[in-house]
Amino acid sequence: MQLHLEGSSIALDAVMLDLDGTLVNTLGDFSAALNGMLADLQLPAIAPEVIEHLVGKGTEHLLRSVLAHGGLDAAQVQAQYAQAWQRYEHHYLRINGQFAQVYPGVEEGLHTLAAAGLPLACLTNKPLAFAQPLLRAKGLEKYFQCVFGGDSFARKKPDPLPLLETCKALGTQPGRTLMVGDSSNDAQAARAAGCPVVLMTYGFNHGEPIAAVPALAHWDALAQVQGRLSPQR
Secondary structure (H helix, E strand, O other): OEEEEOOEEEEOOEEEEOOEOOOEEOHHHHHHHHHHHHHHOOOOOOOHHHHHHHOOOOHHHHHHHHHHHOOOOHHHHHHHHHHHHHHHHHHHHHHOOOOOEEOOOHHHHHHHHHHOOOOEEEEOOOOHHHHHHHHHHOOOHHHOOEEEOOOOOOOOOOOOHHHHHHHHHHOOOHHHEEEEEOOHHHHHHHHHHOOOEEEEOOOOOOOOOHHHOOOOEEEOOHHHHOOOEEOOO
């Protein structure tokens, strides 16, 4: 399959897509679960706009950053981490998807990719036990041949390992497997793995402008893939 972009085209055999900030706006879920956790630990609440800058590097990084933001020093963060994870998991599994919304254009884009015969994988730093129920709750699970989380492999994005292992699972070469994400993590991992990358403009990028991150394209909606695919000649 050929994906046509402004002034160029690339050959594709499969597509990997990030989850948080790419397919689903999960900021409301993060806010509810993290603030439930903080309340249990008798720590001050954290604002959604702060959380938005901390999402994307996996749950351990998120929890440690939130605890540090709450005023704990490094030793206190380490001492509280196990309990924080237990309370966070409790709250997240309870509310998973309730405060999250599928971004406009995502369903149309996934349908277009699947209808073109491209195998799809969801590749996220979110724990797999959180990712799979969320995709199911939002009606997106049906589009994916496989789903991998931040605990599926030995390392997380921006390390290239998850992308390379997902390519193996899909049976495709990295250079012909597109990564669709929303952050510099996705772009860095894709470059290191040798995968082409397209970035969405609306997601979580640690508070930095995504337009400054090199990619084949920056799209405002996944539906922009419509009309850009054609059979390979």
